[in-house]
Amino acid sequence: MHVSSKKSPLTWAVHISVVALVALWLFPTVGLFVSSFRTADQIANTGWWKALFTQERQAPAIRIAGNEEEIDGQFVIAGNLFESDEVEISKWGTSSRAPEAYVPGDSVDVGDGASLTVAADGAFRLSAPQSFGDSRLPRVFTTATRPPEFTLENYRFVLFDPGNREGMARAFFNTLTVTIPATIIPIVIAAFAAYALAWMRFPGRSLLIAAVVGLLVVPLQLALIPLLRLHNEIGIGKGYLGVWLAHTGFGLPLAIYLLRNYMVGLPRDIIENARVDGATDFQIFVKIILPLSFPALASFAIFQFLWTWNDLLVALVFLIDSTGETTVMTKQIVELLGTRGGNWEILATSAFVSIAVPLVVFFAMQKYLVRGLLAGSVK
Template sequence: MDNIAGKKSSLTWAVHISVAVLVVLWLLPTVGLFVSSFRTGDQIATSGWWKSLTTQQRQNPAIRLSGDEVEQDGLFVIEGQLFDASGAEVQRWGTSSRDTEAYAPGEIAELSKGRTVTVDAAGAFRFTSEASQEGKRLPRVFTTAVSPPEFTTDNYNSMLFDEDNSESMARAFFNTLTVTIPATIIPILIAAFAAYALAWMEFPARALLIAFVVALLVVPLQLALIPLLKLHLAIGIGKGYLGVWLAHTGFGLPLAIYLLRNYMVGLPHDIIENARVDGATEFQIFTKIILPLSFPALASFAIFQFLWTWNDLLVAKVFLIDATGQTTVMTNQIVELLGTRGGNWEILATAAFVSIAVPLAVFFAMQKYLVRGLLAGSVK
């Protein structure tokens, strides 16, 4: 009786839980990237983004004491601040790498030759010596400190408004648009014609062509990169926008044709036959009837193709080779940041989040067509 039409399944709760889990799993990386883009490099290096709202404890690297020497009561004194982190509180400190937590804040460390060091909880130090330390190497101090949660917009200021970074990212942004927009439109135009022919036009070997298109869906992208690059170089379109447009078109056509053909086959047959009886040509049927009715499928593939080409790195690396950086796309620019900035993960997180802003906007603007296009032809 549980399968009676109109009666809710007893497993509805399981479906809801599964969907909620999947949504959380998909959102977690994006949320983590967003939070990391507002954290400092030290925070990212010492704790995960999920601890960003809690007090952070970290072992600071060795800090060499420095400052102006002043003579007080027969002693030579140097005072200063170990670090600039506002609100940070020293828990333990030491003067040797073998025991970095030897002293509590306020305790005095007795060093050789009549020298002493003390560090308070705020990170202020006082170094004293019986002899002048001018020109001499002062001792190092290791600290274990805790600091309150800290967020900053300096990462975005550096990425978007710093002259060098903003210029390179802006150029990469427009280069990515130059690659993505044509690489999305061209396969849609070609696939729409091919899908209509495979769905509604009778010609020899049509079934074989459909099977061939389905077979192309499983061809690995990496398998065709080098042969296709050699072909592009041989005909003179390699290392440029035209080559990368055609590469994305070729790799995207099998799915586009398959998706659009399945949708067009599901359109009412009577509409097509009535148009033919009224004297409409195949081109008129295609442009005035099929295309308007197929908009959900077209939008669905456009979302996929736009996201793939926008986030692509491999095809851009192979077909858009430019030593001067004038055609560098955003994914490659982020890789360059990783290479030139080393461990500046806060800048990389910010650049990555900036790069996903456009795909997110496109997805949310057209998501209502996504399911309708994907379910095309699944129900008759």
């Protein structure tokens, strides 16, 4: 801004502080993102921040396999330990007690007169005077530097593996099923109410507005037991209908408040003119108010979408029954935290699947979100 538009040391300090702040805020999420593309073994052995660099580490044992060939009276099995050709071995061994016993090129006796040699690029040659037959071939321990390596296997397993009972595919669709009606229905109901509160004259209007403002902050924790009991009594029980109704009820105060604030600001002339021309309130609402209120409708839609997509408590209480058929992603992740606390490749991938959609919505519609926030809390 105008205060120090010349390049002073202070400007540089500002730049550096913002870089630091952004890095600090981004770092945890990036960690999860990077981890979701690493194998279980990589995650367990090194920090994710090392994933981008070539690194030296001990790999788990690889058992030698391959077809036997007879060359000059020697039975030989040859091949390469690694699929990638960018791996470079610095030390290797044949037992877990001395995994770094040899250097590449060494020829080692592995018993029964067989000898094994491993080259730096992972090429091995196992030879013996007699056939190996069905005997177990030796294992090779390697300490090697390898380039960064990423995999999509976690996503395949979490989303598409039919054998994975803890997969996210079903939870994803359940979440979607909860979210869409729970976003659209309150908008419709709230839009009419907001119009009445903004542009119709009737006794008790300001009292109702105050009541809506009051209900904005009522904690939904209070609603859990009374409403669950009510749902059970009228036969809805736990299920989608109940969770849609609950989200509608809890979202309404904000919806009415936001939309009313916006509609009140619309130009009075347009509405008065339409009235003079004989339009009914219903026509004014549908043909004039709704199209003009699009930004406010969009802001609330984003709020409600994020809130219902990310919700855990309402789903736990009103939706998920003991069969677990209707589980949502947030609940699935909490379960995984309990049962798969150490399996970061599954946890990270599942969590990222669930936060990807809100992130896309967030970045695509940020303008409306900010506008809604400003309308909702700054007066």
